[in-house]
Amino acid sequence: MTANEDIEPVDVVFPASIEAVLDSDVDGLLDVQEKPAKVTARERLERAFLEVVEFRRAHGRVPSSSTRAIAERKLGARLDGILANDDKIAALKELDVFGLLETPNAPASIDDLIGSDDFNLLGDESGLLDVSDLPVRRQVHDSGEVARREKAPDFQQFEPLFKQKHAELRDGTSKLLPYPGMTHIVPGAFFVLNGVMLFIAEVGETEYKKTTVRENKRERLRCVFENGTESSMYRQSLGIRLSDEDGQIIVQTEIPEILTDDVVSGYIYVLRSRSEDPQIAGIEDLHKIGFTRDSVERRIKSAEKSPTYLMAPVDVVASYRTYNVKASALENLLHRIFADVRLDVTQANRKGRDYDPSEWFVVPRDVIDQAINLIISGDIVGFVYDANAQKLAHRDQ
Incomplete structure (x- = not known):
């Protein structure tokens, strides 16, 4: 085609109206996407809590807010924030299939209080029970603990051990020292509480108590006393009494100390x-x-x-x-x-x-x-x- 040749025009037929244009859009090119509905604060809260629920379902435990795993730590912190807000707890109650938002009952005794120590404030690592460097605080205990002691049915098996320990104290192969802390409450240890020698005969199986924050553990002891009685107080309870009442431990001279880490x-x-x-x-x-x-x-x-x-x-x-x-x-x-x-x-x-x-x-x-x-x-x-x-x-x- 040369420059002077005539160019034939192209026929273009326009629709008669805008409706006709939309009707002719068989591929949906002119469709306008619907604007998403605005997410409410309640919906965001529910979605956030359901992620915590799914973690509990998948792992069998609540997420920890102190772990090094970033994803779990975020969920743990989220749960801590919900537990601190009564309005959020009320709003999420229907979604709480695992009882994550339940408020624990008030402890009925000192042992229950120690066992429900969610933040492990009385645990071995905290050092709160080791008061050897603090001023002595006198505390008078009633006879409730003594009343709970029972006669040891097999005391004849332990009596020679007490006689042996008294003999060691007399000849100097053993000695009395101030109560050094909870790590020393182990099977086989001897202590003196209010002038009475006691022997840690057994440490029971660890009891685990789950709460919404953490899983606590505690052990009951079998404490045999030289007067022929025994009791089954918790390790923490004995530690508190030994601290408050100037308890003593009996250790052998020049023999290494035994701690809870020893097997x-x-x-x-x-x-x-x-x-x-x-x-x-x-x-x-x-x-x-x-x-x-x-x-x-x-x-x-x-x-x-x-x-x-x-x-x-x-x-x-x-x-x-x-x-x-x-x-x-x-x-x-x-x-x-x-x-x-x-x-x-x-x-x-x-x-x-x-x-x-x-x-x-x-x-x-x-x-x-x-x-x-x-x-x-x-x-x-x-x-x-x-x-x-x-x-x-x-x-x-």
Whole structure:
């Protein structure tokens, strides 16, 4: 086509009206998107709370506002903010399928109050119960705690332990110190409360109590007193009483302290036989040295039926709780030290079969104590047992 050629016009037909234009828009190019409805403050609150609910459903716990996980920490802080506002709690009540907004009941006792310590203010890390550096605050307790004590049904098993501890205090192998704090309330520990010695026989299973803020834990103790009674107060309750009433702890001289982080590995026990068999009853200083991972009391429950215990009842004359070491290895070492004075006797078990008890030794009780202390200090390698002198002697003698 040249420049002087005529250009034919293009016919364009315009619609007659705007409605016709809209009707002809079969692809929706002229459609106007609907403006989204404005979200209300209540809807935002409900959406925010439902995210917390979904976290609880997925993880089985409420989100923590102190964790290092940023997403969880945001949800935890959000829940804390809701719990601090009564209006928000009321508005979200119908969405609270897990009871996250429920207000806990007021504690009925001091133990319940300690157990509901949502912010762990009375926990070990806070140090609030360690008041050894503060001025003494005298507090008179009524007889409620004493009234809750009961007679210990198996006190005969613990009585030798109290006698042993009194003997150690007299000869200086143990000493009294001011109550040092809750970390020292562990199984096997001895304390003096209002002039009465007590023994931590057991620490019960940890009880967990969930609240909307955190999960608390607490343990009941079995405290046996030298007057033949026992109680089952919580660890925190005993800690408070020992702090308020100038309680004392009994510790062995020059032996490392035991803390709650130390792991109980077993028990070494020393027994005395009550056998009436003439070949056994007349042997002086006859002791069984054994170990158990369970409690000593349960281990010897049916002693009279077992040739291991010479088919007779036994008395516990000493019990040593071992920490962070293999109790069986300590037992084997003690057996090697006293191998020359092992009891040589054969008995018949309940089925009539001969049995040679291997853990009974003719050795004074105080020598066994000395051997255990030398093992703990690491000096046992320089000693041997002199059966004639009935004492541990230096190897070079």
